[in-house]
Amino acid sequence: MHDIRAIRENPAAFDQALGRRSLPSMSSQVLALDEARRAKILAAETAQAEQNKASKEVGAAKGRGDEAEFERLRALVAEKKAEIARLNDEAKADDAALRDLLMTIPNLPAADVPEGADEAGNVEIRRWGTPRSFDFPPVEHYQLTAVAAAADRGLDFEAAAKLSGARFMVLKGATARLHRALAQLMLDTHVDTHGLTETWTPVLVRPEMMYGTGQLPKFGEDSYETTNGWWLVPTAEVTLTNLVNDETVAEATLPRRHVAYTQCFRSEAGSAGRDTAGMLRQHQFEKVEMVSIVKAGDSPAEHERMTACAEAILQKLELPYRTIVLCTGDMGFGAIKTHDLEVWLPGQNTFREISSVSNCGDFQARRMNARFKPADGGKPEFLHTLNGSGLAVGRTLIAVLENGQQADGSVTLPAALHPYLGGKTTLTAEGTLA
Template sequence: MHDIRAIRENPAAFDAALTRRSGVAPMSAEILALDEGRRAKILAAETAQAEINKLSKPERSIIEALKSDEEKKELFKANSEKVRSLKTGVQILTNEAKELDKRLRDLLLTIPNLPLDDVPTGADENDNVEIRRWGTPRDFDFTPVEHFEIAGVKPGMDFETAAKLSGSRFVLLRGGVARLHRALAQFMLDLHTTEHGLTETITPVLVKDEAMYGTNQLPKFAEDSYQTTNGWWLIPTSEVTLTNTAAGEILDEAALPVRMTAHTQCFRSEAGSAGKDTSGMLRQHQFEKVEMVSITTPETSLEEHERMTHCAQAVLERLGLPYRTVVLCTGDMGFGARKTHDIEVWLPGQNTYREISSVSVCGDFQARRMNARYRPAGGGKPDFVHTLNGSGLAVGRCLIAVLENGQQADGSVLMPEALVPWLGGKTRLTAEGVLA
């Protein structure tokens, strides 16, 4: 959520930054109109309350100037009538101020974060800027196929049974493919906890409204998530639960940065994506991710963004999977981000790079929504923390990349050497779908 004081102080800068996002019109005039109306109501209520206080307890000199008890009675009677009238007015003004405050907050909750100055301006993914490329895509002596077409994968990747159980965009994994999927998640967690300094965390996958508001899934993106009949939300990613651990807290600066990772089931309705990536398991309603979240001071958040990007890239480098890293332009960036690095892994079956991780710095945007602050070491007023999140990585997409890059002409798949210890020494998935 945005700082209303910053909008008051420089509405033109707010509008200029906001309009860099594709399709977002200037909004400062509407925001400030609500803010000024709210403040005017509050001021009028405070002025009336001061008059009530004055009438309820007249100055001694006024009382002493009255010559008789009758005059004093008349004064208190008149004052009492004025107080009753003013109290009614104060209540009306207070209610109107609360209504304007709600309208202002509801509006602010729907406005995306402002991009940093160095984020490229653009309309969509075609305007993203590549900043790094690692690894060389393998030269195949046969035509590589997509993951679900590999002979050794077919026995362990069952879309038909999943559709019978749950409908489209679900998959049932078996045998060697299921073991490989589990091994990838364990490999990522072990790398992040033992070498990258993240604290492994097990979180709920059901959360309350407040948590979804805190990480900006609500109110704007309600249709992209699933809600239970008793009001819980299924998390779209553990960014929601990990980041909200700081909600309502005042952390000591000495405790920052807080760096966490979690492996969870994730759930997305994929509203508005009909007909997109429907083949295979690239885009599913239920999937698994190893998420990274950092909570930092404002001064260190950009450095932390680079560090988290390297943590995600390290997973792919250990697995020998070629990738490229891009900076998302303003028109392709997520709602809560100020800057995002997308890491795209090479998928030979599609002959293209596909996103496998988004690492974003959000500034104090989420912290304001969830009232997450820290106490500066040198003293002073608590300030809002900065939050960051990123996939480290999407497990299903990493599975796809391992299968497609390791596929052989006979339908088997060679395993990345780094992953072998997590596979009990197995080095390949046979054409029959067995780890050997």
């Protein structure tokens, strides 16, 4: 959420930043609500002072036997009491309207984010690895013999459709084990090498947690709500970030770096018709999520560190990728800056997103009322929060299958996975490990 004081002090800068996102100016609408709210608060305070004064004079009028003045003052007290209640109610309504409006306005991009209307404006920062040259036409993951043939195939789309419908997946046998091994490699690397704290969190949360990280109110249709009001998390960003919801933590406890491996649930309401083949875009999937909670001045460097953590997993798996910075028109709702990692998929002959690492500044912290107490005893300040995939496990499985595919339908597996697979190095055309 935005700092209303900053908007009051420099509305032109606020509108200019929104303009970089190709959004209309909103400062006048915000400030009109803010001014109406403040005017009613001031009027209520003035009426309260008048009520207090009249209340003190009532007794004096009664004591000197001035019945007319007594009745006038008593009526004035009742009138002011009703006026104060009305003004307070109106101020609360304006405050709620202002908060609701601010909740729907996206974060402002950092100054160094490139401008652009859509993904065409994204800027590549670097590449790692060289896409493999094939002596046969590479296919997509769902076309591989190892996962598309035999009765007990590794990726069973038909069983998933029978159980749940479109955009679900059943993994079997060696492919299921490979999926699990990828998650284990990610967790071990982030904990043992990168120093993140492994954290296990619920996948059902209260609505205020979804508000805290920005999934609500604007993107409710993209998530699933249960009949009793809980929400299924679209990512562990929701739970890990909200660990500091409504808290003031000591500066000495920062930075806080978490990693969690969870099921994630997304309705994909805005992606009808996109990536329907295979398991690239699913309603239920697994992801290893990183979240950092830091002081304001530390978030840019932390953003670079988290990006490097995600990149390290791709390098371990020997998967070619590129790192891009999203332009203003392609950034997510809560980010001030985002790096996307795109892995090479030879079956599609293109790079596809496998991780998104975002610095949210104090945007989420303001929504959550999450602060830290400076060690020097200064006034509490809002925290900065960051999140990133480290990585999306299903998409990583796709990349491993496609990049390691052989002409006979087998898949050569990255060396980093061998210890997690009992020393096995290959997913055979029959769907077993060898």
